[in-house]
């Protein structure tokens with residue numbers, strides 16, 4: 001995220017919650033991009049309330065990734081940068097501070113209009129800009145477009161919101177094309193694969209447009225699949241993180257591997273990294289944890305790291321044409 005842009009850390013709300021709950025010890029958990037802000041925010045809360053602040057130093061990539069050990073040691077945990085997921089069993093103690101951006105989106109949407117050839121435009125974004133979708137939709141409507149902001153499944157807190165593991169808000173209605181408001185590549189690429197539609201990225205931080213071009217990532221994924229075709233042993237990776245744990249899927253994949261005469265082992269761990277898997281001498285891995293891992297860390301594991309869908313292709317249970325990003329679906 002851009003250094004210069006203002007994000008709403010809701011310090012006053014946090015102070016009120018701390019005072020109202022009478023908490024003596026609280027936790028703060030930030031995603032990587034906001035960690036450097038933690039000392040300033042922590043001191044302000046301590047100064048205003050006298051509470052003791054513990055800051056999570058563990059990596060944090062999503063609402064799936066609550067610091068469970070820290071939750072046990074505090075009365076309240078404030079988790080920044082993400083909207084809640086549906087299955088957060090810890091939510092009684094955890095407050096989600098969504099850290100929305102106040103950057104204007106209208107200018108970049110104006111810029112996007114001439115590039116949008118379809119009539120029915122689906123608007124999608126991350127939680128940081130979800131409150132600005134109305135502004136974006138007004139601009140599109142002024143230019144005669146039909147604008148759709150769809151509700152996703154139960155994992156999705158707001159209409160039009162997408163996660164790196166859930167594009168349901170883009171799939172719920174058939175649009176001609178999509179306009180993604182935000183700075184990253186992963187979400188729009190996921191939407192373009194999930195919908196097979198044109199996705200234009202409108203980055204409001206730098207006021208620039210980009211195409212979501214999935215050709216490079218598809219080439220990379222095809223290479224990973226090709227390298228796994230002769231594999232005999234598979235490590236099926238399961239994360240213990242609350243919102244990433246998919247043991248049932250791992251068991252189904254293991255059964256599928258056995259049916260095809262392959263060896264498969266379920267490997268459980270918290271954080272999934274190339275180092276963590278280094279000592280397992282498998283021919284290939286299958287990742288059931290955060291779907292971004294296999295894609296973002298491509299080439300960094302000591303054996304090909306497949307997504308569950310790619311594993312099905314390797315086993316001949318799925319056609320190559322049916323290759324999408326892995327998703328963790330809700331209800």
Ligand code: SF4
Pocket residue numbers: 061062063064065163164165166243244289290291292328
């Ligand atoms: S599983 Fe991955 S993509 Fe999904 S919310 Fe967690 S970090 Fe984000």
